[in-house]
Amino acid sequence: MSSTVSESPEHCGDKGSSPSLHELELDTSLQIPILDMADLRRSSSNRHCKLGSQLSTAKEELLKACKEWGTFHIVNHAIPMELIERYQALMMKIFSLPLEHKLKAKRSQFSVFGYEYRQNSGPLDIFQIGDQDAIIHYYARKFFPDSCPSEFCATIKECKEALCKLSIELLDIVIEGLGINPNDFDVYKRDMQAVLRANYYHQTDSQEQVIGLTPHMDGGFITLLLQDDVAGLEVMKDGEWFCVKPERNAICVHFGDMLEVFTNGHLKSVQHRSLAPTTKSRLSIGYFLIPLDTVVVSAAPEFVDSKSNPPMFRPFKWIEYMELHRYLRSGLKGVFRPNPSSLLFFKAADF
Numbered sequence: 001m002s003s004t005v006s007e008s009p010e011h012c013g014d015k016g017s018s019p020s021l022h023e024l025e026l027d028t029s030l031q032i033p034i035l036d037m038a039d040l041r042r043s044s045s046n047r048h049c050k051l052g053s054q055l056s057t058a059k060e061e062l063l064k065a066c067k068e069w070g071t072f073h074i075v076n077h078a079i080p081m082e083l084i085e086r087y088q089a090l091m092m093k094i095f096s097l098p099l100e101h102k103l104k105a106k107r108s109q110f111s112v113f114g115y116e117y118r119q120n121s122g123p124l125d126i127f128q129i130g131d132q133d134a135i136i137h138y139y140a141r142k143f144f145p146d147s148c149p150s151e152f153c154a155t156i157k158e159c160k161e162a163l164c165k166l167s168i169e170l171l172d173i174v175i176e177g178l179g180i181n182p183n184d185f186d187v188y189k190r191d192m193q194a195v196l197r198a199n200y201y202h203q204t205d206s207q208e209q210v211i212g213l214t215p216h217m218d219g220g221f222i223t224l225l226l227q228d229d230v231a232g233l234e235v236m237k238d239g240e241w242f243c244v245k246p247e248r249n250a251i252c253v254h255f256g257d258m259l260e261v262f263t264n265g266h267l268k269s270v271q272h273r274s275l276a277p278t279t280k281s282r283l284s285i286g287y288f289l290i291p292l293d294t295v296v297v298s299a300a301p302e303f304v305d306s307k308s309n310p311p312m313f314r315p316f317k318w319i320e321y322m323e324l325h326r327y328l329r330s331g332l333k334g335v336f337r338p339n340p341s342s343l344l345f346f347k348a349a350d351f
């Protein structure tokens with residue numbers, strides 16, 4: 001992993017190189033696929049439609065995008081723009097508070113939640129919380145002690161519910177498309193939690209491009225990323241970095257390490273990073289769907305065959321994965337960098 005929940009990807013000053021926005025506009029093959037959620041919804045509600053029909057094509061395109069890119073944009077997702085804008089405005093309201101006020105909600109070294117201010121190549125504000133009501137209320141009071149925090153809580157709750165529904169819908173369609181028995185995934189679905197994280201990259205006015213978040217994979221099953229209209233996200237495909245051009249009204253979807261384990265490596269978590277913006281600031285907000293701490297994650301039986309397709313990873317609890325990740329980032333950081341994945345340490349052959 002993984003920024004997702006515990007430690008965030010580092011903020012460093014490496015130079016980046018990737019196709020420019022201009023190149024992207026000229027060549028659509030350089031862009032991540034754009035999928036229509038309305039078509040996908042229809043295709044999954046009509047499971048028996050014949051392959052080759054328009055509806056099956058939507059699902060096939062999704063599986064192709066998962067295999068080839070591990071990321072895509074989704075349009076017609078049915079989450080109202082008004083809600084997304086309200087959520088973005090709320091995060092900006094937090095990031096616009098004076099630094100000493102924001103630092104009252106500072107993330108401690110023992111916590112995965114809270115506010116963090118980084119200043120390496122360019123200032124970056126990060127705010128990360130869990131989806132539990134008590135945590136949302138706690139931070140509402142920290143940031144807005146004098147005003148009624150109900151606006152904060154209501155917006156976050158409304159958004160997390162909509163994002164959770166969309167994440168599960170997408171996972172269900174992928175799982176069905178891969179021919180996995182839905183019951184095998186129900187075990188995880190029952191015991192999920194989510195992390196919400198906002199990254200606010202201040203404009204750097206730098207002449208050269210510098211990295212905002214270092215290359216990493218997200219740890220959970222799926223990430224939904226809301227971007228504003230400033231480019232900065234890059235994804236790795238076939239050994240090259242591709243800029244993810246922001247699409248209006250679209251949500252960017254990544255698959256994470258837990259889906260890689262569940263599909264026994266059939267779907268890979270996508271490596272990504274962000275560039276610090278030069279002439280404009282940029283806000284990105286991620287919704288990360290992850291297992292509860294004690295849930296044991298292992299490969300679906302459909303993807304395992306003891307002879308031809310043995311499990312690639314040993315079964316492990318989410319908390320083990322997170323602890324390992326935290327350990328690697330603290331004590332052994334220098335030894336294991338620049339490998340962006342913690343999954344390496346759960347490879348079956350190593351145990």
Ligand SMILES: O=C(O)CCC(=O)C(=O)O
Pocket residue numbers: 003004197199213218225232233272273274284286
């Ligand atoms: O800012 C972005 O576009 C990427 C954010 C990200 O990868 C993360 O928060 O894990």
Ligand SMILES: [Fe+2]
Pocket residue numbers: 003004216217218272
């Ligand atoms: Fe990420």
